[in-house]
């Protein structure tokens with residue numbers, strides 16, 4: 419049996435949210451026990467090989483790598499990799515978690531930082547992913563950028579034109595995904611600049627319904643991409659992606675500004691994939707006894723007086739397990755969830771002491 423319930427907090431998931439929660443718990447003199455199902459820590463930015471992050475411009479492996487090192491080097495933190503929580507019994511101040519490796523962990527509170535699942539573009543077959551080799555997702559294109567060379571996977575040629583299609587698997591009621599994934603407009607305007615930097619002869623087009631580079635992202639990404647890097651923005655409704663016979667891809671749709679059909683040939687088409695609820699959420703909901711909201715993300719207890727709460731007392735949550743979220747906000751929520759868990763342990767200790 420690991421841990422002492424009075425000073426231990428279980429953190430499930432080691433992406434940006436879980437790593438920041440663990441760091442705060444340790445800094446406050448409590449013991450985090452981190453349970454991560456993959457064999458490496460860092461969450462989506464590391465597991466999916468993101469290139470330079472927005473808005474910092476830092477490589478994901480460096481920025482998130484620092485967060486991983488801070489947790490792995492902390493003597494009070496226990497980390498289980500390649501492990502899941504299979505049982506969770508007890509009450510606030512005295513929970514026992516059963517792990518998939520057979521170990522048991524005592525903890526006074528738990529934080530779910532289990533993140534999201536990338537939208538699988540196969541679910542949007544008319545846009546060519548899985549059919550044509552040169553149709554990629556943003557994560558695949560980021561991996562190409564990280565490799566330092568832009569080329570068509572089918573034959574290695576330098577692309578003359580790249581199209582980035584926004585809102586793939588988001589804001590699409592036909593496939594049951596009504597939400598905006600919040601970060602993909604900014605990620606895509608940044609990706610367009612990275613492609614142009616590596617391959618100056620390549621023209622990048624962004625097909626959009628709306629551009630949501632919210633807050634301070636507007637000038638640094640939207641305007642810069644357009645004005646300095648000459649990214650072409652096309653407001654359109656895409657019908658399908660096909661081929662032209664000479665091996666190029668054809669993006670067919672309607673230009674919704676001039677209300678005319680458009681067909682433009684491209685060499686690479688990139689799907690700006692959205693953020694789905696974590697595919698494990700039904701299992702997480704059952705094991706931890708927490709509710710899910712109607713789309714399948716973790717449900718919040720209440721917005722204003724129960725920050726980072728779930729529907730079960732003593733079980734908190736942070737980051738993109740709640741909804742599509744940025745890294746910065748996931749990190750902040752991780753720290754906030756840690757503060758809530760620690761406050762709960764203090765309150766229980768005071769009550770016990772009479």
Ligand SMILES: Cc1cc2nc3c(=O)[nH]c(=O)nc-3n(C[C@H](O)[C@H](O)[C@H](O)COP(=O)(O)OP(=O)(O)OC[C@H]3O[C@@H](n4cnc5c(N)ncnc54)[C@H](O)[C@@H]3O)c2cc1C
Nearest residue numbers: 431433434435455461462471472533534737738743744745
């Ligand atoms: C293509 C793309 C590019 C992006 N680029 C940026 C960017 O440049 N800047 C930015 O701010 N945001 C970016 N984002 C958003 C970013 O990925 C999220 O904000 C961030 O990953 C959320 O962190 P998290 O810790 O909440 O979740 P995650 O990163 O998803 O981490 C969750 C962790 O929990 C683990 N886990 C899941 N289920 C379980 C389980 N049952 N048991 C144990 N462990 C589990 C996972 O393996 C993972 O390690 C991008 C998103 C996409 C789709």
Ligand code: SF4
Nearest residue numbers: 585588598599602603
């Ligand atoms: S952030 Fe932009 S690309 Fe992503 S779902 Fe929202 S509007 Fe679409």
